[in-house]
Amino acid sequence: MSMKKKLLVAATVASIGVGALGVGVANAATSTTGTTETSIVDKIAAKFGLKKADVQAVFDQNRADHEASRLTKLQTKLKAGVTAGTITQAQSDAIVAEFKSLQTTRDANRGKMSTMTAAERKAAREAEKTAFDKWVSDNKIPTEYANMLHGGGHRGHGGPDGDIAPASDMTSTSSTSN
Numbered sequence: 001m002s003m004k005k006k007l008l009v010a011a012t013v014a015s016i017g018v019g020a021l022g023v024g025v026a027n028a029a030t031s032t033t034g035t036t037e038t039s040i041v042d043k044i045a046a047k048f049g050l051k052k053a054d055v056q057a058v059f060d061q062n063r064a065d066h067e068a069s070r071l072t073k074l075q076t077k078l079k080a081g082v083t084a085g086t087i088t089q090a091q092s093d094a095i096v097a098e099f100k101s102l103q104t105t106r107d108a109n110r111g112k113m114s115t116m117t118a119a120e121r122k123a124a125r126e127a128e129k130t131a132f133d134k135w136v137s138d139n140k141i142p143t144e145y146a147n148m149l150h151g152g153g154h155r156g157h158g159g160p161d162g163d164i165a166p167a168s169d170m171t172s173t174s175s176t177s178n
Helices: 003-019 023-029 038-048 052-084 089-109 118-138 143-153
Strands: none
Touching: 038 052, 052 089, 052 143, 089 143, 118 143
16 A cells, blocks of 8 residues: 555545544444444445454544543543542542443444434433432532533533533533433
8 A cells, every 4th residue: 555545545544533522433433233434444444445444443542542541531630630629539449430431332232322212312311311410429420520421411422522521611410421
């Protein structure tokens, strides 16, 4: 493969990832249910004569990098909260554990929502919200920190830019799940 072709492929994959806030397309692209997004991997592989597994690896690595970055940002904000005395170290540890649990659940459930009816999706979201709200209550997590896990009404995964919204930017008093 020529260098020009490699650069074009890299630019295409990068623009797709950035255009969809990285994680959204990457998560959908790894679905095994035959969703439209899955075909993005197929289309890129076919268009540029690449191995599907190689293109999939780029999407998977992008998702992993994004999640690692989100965890690092979360841990930084939690450390500041512990230092400021707005949360305890035990609450901080619980939030990190819940972040990882939610990530694992998302990975395990990737693509399942696309096979559900609208009513089933709504019921699943409501069940997730109820379970999350109970977790927040049981762990006495302040709303602004709970919102770091679910975005607090912001777009995307944790905020308008796809990152974890800073505690000072949160105005919602209820956690929501999209």
